[in-house]
Every structure is written in C-alpha cells, then in structure tokens.
Amino acid sequence: MSSRICGTCSLCCKLLPVVSLSKGANTKCQYQRYSQKGCCKVYNDTNKFPLECGVWSCRWLTKNDTEDMFRPDRVHYVIDTFPDHLTVRDDNTGEEQVWEAVQIWCDPNYPDAHRDPKLRSYLERRAKEHIIGMVRYNSYDSTIIIAPSLNKERRWIEIPNRATNWSKEQLLADAVVKQLYEEKNSDRK
Ligand code: SF4
Ligand code: SF4
Numbered sequence: 001m002s003s004r005i006c007g008t009c010s011l012c013c014k015l016l017p018v019v020s021l022s023k024g025a026n027t028k029c030q031y032q033r034y035s036q037k038g039c040c041k042v043y044n045d046t047n048k049f050p051l052e053c054g055v056w057s058c059r060w061l062t063k064n065d066t067e068d069m070f071r072p073d074r075v076h077y078v079i080d081t082f083p084d085h086l087t088v089r090d091d092n093t094g095e096e097q098v099w100e101a102v103q104i105w106c107d108p109n110y111p112d113a114h115r116d117p118k119l120r121s122y123l124e125r126r127a128k129e130h131i132i133g134m135v136r137y138n139s140y141d142s143t144i145i146i147a148p149s150l151n152k153e154r155r156w157i158e159i160p161n162r163a164t165n166w167s168k169e170q171l172l173a174d175a176v177v178k179q180l181y182e183e184k185n186s187d188r189k
Contacts, residue, residue, distance in 0.1 A: 004061050009073040010039035012058055015105040016078065017139060020050045026108060026138040057081055065125060069118045076110035077119065077135075079103070084134050086144075101134035101144070102126050108137045114145065120156065123147050 013032040017025040031041040031048070042048035059079040060066045072078045080103035088097045102123070106114050114135045123133045124147050133145030146157035 004063060006039065006061060007071070008034065008036070008039065009071050010034070011072045011076075011107070012056075012078045012105070013039060015107060015136075016056075016080070018050055018052060020052060024139055025105070025136065065122065069122065075116050075119070076107040076113035077116070078105040079119075079122070080105060083131070086132070086134070100129075100131045102131055104133060104135045104145075106135050106137055108141075111137065114143070120147075124149060 010032055013029045015026055017023060017027075018029065021029065021031075023029055029040075033039060033041050040049070040053070058072055059081055060069055060072055062081065064079075064081070066079065069075070082103065084101045084103050086099040086101050088099055104114055104119070114133070123145060126133070127147035127149045130150070132147070132150065135143040135145060137143075142161050144157075144159040144161060146159070148154045148156060151157055
C-alpha cells in the first residue's frame with residue numbers, strides 16, 4: 001500500500017491551534033509557507049519546531065480509514081488524529097455519559113465542507129463505534145454532527161454550538177445535552 005505525503009497541503013497549519021506558538025485556530029502559522037521545499041520554515045530546526053507539530057498528523061495522511069478521501073486542502077477540512085470528549089448529562093437522573101467525538105477542523109471560508117459525502121460516510125462508520133462528529137471552525141464555534149444511525153429520525157443532525165471559552169467546550173447547553181442523551185438512549189431501545 002503506498003504511503004501518503006502532505007505535498008503542497010498545509011491546511012492544518014492554518015486551521016489547528018498550536019499552544020506553544022500561541023497560535024490560535026484558523027490563524028495562519030508564522031512559519032507556514034507555500035513551497036515545493038515543504039510548507040514549514042522550521043521543520044528542520046530542532047530549536048523552533050514545536051513538539052506538538054512533530055507528534056501530530058491528520059487522519060488523511062495516516063490513512064486512518066480515509067483511503068477513499070481527498071487531501072485536506074482539496075476538501076477544505078482536516079480530520080484531527082486526536083478525539084474530543086463530550087459529557088452528556090441527564091438532568092432528571094444525574095446520570096452522565098462520556099461521548100467520543102472525532103474532530104473535524106473546517107475552513108470557515110467553506111462552512112459546508114463537512115457535508116462532503118465521503119466525510120459523511122466516514123462519520124457513519126464512526127457512528128457504528130458510537131463516535132459522533134465535532135466540526136470546529138475556530139476555538140469557539142463548532143457544530144455537533146449526529147449520524148442517522150445514532151438517532152431515531154434516521155437523519156443527519158447538526159447542532160451548532162458556541163462555547164464561551166476553550167475550557168468550557170465540553171459543557172454544552174442543556175438542550176443540546178438532553179437531545180444527545182435521548183437520541184442515544186432511544187437508539188438502544
Ligand atoms: S492537513 Fe494533513 S495532509 Fe495537510 S499538511 Fe496537515 S498533515 Fe499534511
Ligand atoms: S510550526 Fe510548522 S508544522 Fe507547526 S503549524 Fe507552523 S508551519 Fe505548521
């Protein structure tokens with residue numbers, strides 16, 4: 001099986017935050033460049049190249065169930081190798097569940113890019129593992145994606161959310177939490 005290379009793609013360098021560089025999400029990195037020599041000016045500089053960049057790759061690059069998908073810069077979204085987790089709480093019983101979410105960093109210039117049929121198929125495959133989708137446009141704006149097989153209406157559900165800050169991303173509005181909880185439980189009945 002042939003391996004993949006980033007080539008001229010550097011979409012992750014714009015869309016994802018890099019804490020050690022104080023680089024926010026959806027912000028071009030100071031070291032980003034567009035060159036056939038590589039898209040990072042400090043890739044070979046051990047003093048400047050961030051550790052988090054060294055240990056990270058998108059799921060397209062690692063072929064993590066993405067064999068049929070296109071390079072991120074062509075489809076305008078990046079599937080993060082690291083998941084997020086969402087705490088879902090039933091206000092009546094106090095019961096909590098932790099949901100895994102695959103993070104999809106979406107270029108705000110193409111806000112509907114997450115509706116790519118190949119990505120939807122990918123999310124349906126994740127749904128079989130009870131993993132939902134979390135589309136991120138920046139550090140604050142996101143949309144939860146619930147696949148048809150995870151809800152009783154058997155349709156794609158998109159729940160926009162605006163968290164007040166990065167640390168509160170898992171504490172979503174009660175209505176959203178309740179909806180998620182009910183949909184997952186009804187699916188089990
Ligand atoms: S988004 Fe993926 S393919 Fe594009 S530069 Fe980043 S790691 Fe490489
Ligand atoms: S340091 Fe290099 S690899 Fe890391 S975000 Fe910036 S340009 Fe990309």
